[in-house]
Amino acid sequence: MNHNLLKAQYAVRGELYNKAVEMAAAGKEIIYTNVGNPQQLGEKPITFNRQVQALVSCPSLMDNPKAVELFPEDVVARAKQCLGQLSGALGAYTDSRGSMSIRKEVAEFIERRDGVPADAENIFLTDGASVAVRYLLNAAIRDENDAILVPIPQYPLYSASIQLYGGTLLPYYLKEEKGWGMDAESIRKSIHEARAAGTNVRAIVFINPGNPTGQCLTGDDLKELVKLAYDEGLVLLADEVYQPNVYQTEKPFISAKKTLAELGAPYNTGVELASFHTVSKGVMGECGLRGGYVELVNMHPGTIDQIYKAASINLSPNTTGQLSMSLMTNPPKPGDASYPLWKKEMDEGLASLTRRAHVVTDAFNALHGVSCTFVEGAMYAFPKLELSEGAIAAAKAAGKTPDTFYCLSLLEDTGIVTVPGAGFGQEEGTFHFRTTILPQEKEIQKFCTLFAEHHNKFLAKY
Ligand code: DCS
Numbered sequence: 001m002n003h004n005l006l007k008a009q010y011a012v013r014g015e016l017y018n019k020a021v022e023m024a025a026a027g028k029e030i031i032y033t034n035v036g037n038p039q040q041l042g043e044k045p046i047t048f049n050r051q052v053q054a055l056v057s058c059p060s061l062m063d064n065p066k067a068v069e070l071f072p073e074d075v076v077a078r079a080k081q082c083l084g085q086l087s088g089a090l091g092a093y094t095d096s097r098g099s100m101s102i103r104k105e106v107a108e109f110i111e112r113r114d115g116v117p118a119d120a121e122n123i124f125l126t127d128g129a130s131v132a133v134r135y136l137l138n139a140a141i142r143d144e145n146d147a148i149l150v151p152i153p154q155y156p157l158y159s160a161s162i163q164l165y166g167g168t169l170l171p172y173y174l175k176e177e178k179g180w181g182m183d184a185e186s187i188r189k190s191i192h193e194a195r196a197a198g199t200n201v202r203a204i205v206f207i208n209p210g211n212p213t214g215q216c217l218t219g220d221d222l223k224e225l226v227k228l229a230y231d232e233g234l235v236l237l238a239d240e241v242y243q244p245n246v247y248q249t250e251k252p253f254i255s256a257k258k259t260l261a262e263l264g265a266p267y268n269t270g271v272e273l274a275s276f277h278t279v280s281k282g283v284m285g286e287c288g289l290r291g292g293y294v295e296l297v298n299m300h301p302g303t304i305d306q307i308y309k310a311a312s313i314n315l316s317p318n319t320t321g322q323l324s325m326s327l328m329t330n331p332p333k334p335g336d337a338s339y340p341l342w343k344k345e346m347d348e349g350l351a352s353l354t355r356r357a358h359v360v361t362d363a364f365n366a367l368h369g370v371s372c373t374f375v376e377g378a379m380y381a382f383p384k385l386e387l388s389e390g391a392i393a394a395a396k397a398a399g400k401t402p403d404t405f406y407c408l409s410l411l412e413d414t415g416i417v418t419v420p421g422a423g424f425g426q427e428e429g430t431f432h433f434r435t436t437i438l439p440q441e442k443e444i445q446k447f448c449t450l451f452a453e454h455h456n457k458f459l460a461k462y
Contacts (some may be wrong), residue, residue: 008163010156011423016407020417031447033435034417036211036379038285042440046284046345048075048338049327055079056090056323072337082326086319093316097308098125098293102326106293109329114258122296122304125317125325128287129241129278132294134161135307136237136274140202141167147194149187149204149234153382153424153432155211170194170201173427176384179373180213182206184224191232203235204228209242209253209377212424212434214357216251216376222259229271238275241292242378244282247354251376257297273297279324281379283349291321291328353379356437356444363448367455375437382421385431391462403431409458414450 017034024030032040039045051071055062056079067076085101087094097103103120110118126132134157140148141162147170150158162169172187174180191201206225208217217225229236238256246253256275260268279291296304311317331346332339357375364372364383372383387395387402395405403420410416410433421432439447 004164004166008160010160011419012156014423016411016417016419019411028415030415030417031439032417034419036436037287038438041438043285046342048332048342049284051075052079052082052327053323056082059083074332074336074338082323090319094319096311096316098317098322102322105326105330110295114255116258116261118295124294124311125322126292127290127317127321128280129276129292130157132276132292133157135310137161138165138310139303139307140235141165144168145200147199147201149201151206153212153426155207156423158205174213180210180215182221184228187228203237205237205239207239209245211378212380212382214375214378214380214382216246218251219254222254222256223263226259226263226267226271230267236271236273238273240275241278241281245379246377247357248376269298272299279328283346284328286324289320289324290318291324293325352441359444360437367452368459379436379438380434381437382432382434387431388462394462403433407433410454413454416450
């Protein structure tokens, strides 16, 4: 077999998840906080989006006289418009970059967000952001001497894909004591050391808001990153999938593209940027519909052609995901029949996530031997565990890393599935785990209580 496939690891669906599936098959109740998958934990889809999806999936419903009773008029009009955007049918292939008309909606969304022009020609619709990330990594990595800078802790899409494409991951460590902030000077140092040793450092990934770390970058952090990419000739891979998931007002989301524009010359035209977004996150959480996009900024036209070729090999991104992207980037407007309900669902969804970010962070910080940076954004908490020598010895005897040992004990005792910190990378000698903040509000207290009970038992035992 391909040794790169054999070597690749993806902890979000790793040992803990497999054990949970086994336990679920044996009838145990499992709380799936290993994946940022809101609807699996009971989040309701946004009504407008699903009404349009329903009519686009089954256009004959629109001819049914009852449709006017069941669906607001703007839903019917929008479904007709969406069908037109998708070659007239949900079951037809589209252009390999996705529907041009939906790419234009994405471009308008980006323009409204940043106040900077966006060109639909440079936007590709993909089956979730994952596929877009992999197009870029595939294009950038030529051989194992090519390195991609990735934050540690990171979301393992990056480590796994870099391995699959036969490249090298060059880590840069986020500083937990500074709220998982980044340190541009130490990144520059790693680049220079790697280059001195003959490695070609090609691109830098950053995740804002962060997964698994939950931090939001400031405008100054982003400027540092852009300058670094410019000075070092790196492609900037901006993973901005959690841009709507911000739970505080001090550090609002600022895009990398807007930062380029604010910095002006030479950065605004001198940094190659790929920005990724998705329908899987935010409040809609349409993970299973697999809609994503990448905007390529200042990218060489030859590169864009090659990425188009790579997309062409897949024929077409799926149309349900494209439709979902259209609905995300071009939602109902004030005055539309569906606007009040849409607005209420979106506002309540964000308010609820914000409350859950606080509840989870506070619950972890109330425990002995656990410290957790406030979840400023995204969908995860990444607490640090102080484990006793007894616990570390017991883990060793069981042939597990201490964080895996802890997470397995938690799973066996409570049914809560988390992901050990090792799956994301962590400073040597520190132990973490990741959980989502996604249990529903009526369940979240139970989640916190179950967690605390196990934690105290674990402390007493070891
Ligand atoms: N980028 C980041 C930072 C992510 O967290 C995810 C998904 C993706 C990209 C890809 O998402 P889509 O392909 O669905 O657009 N996050 C995974 C996770 O950590 N838990 O759930 C999924």
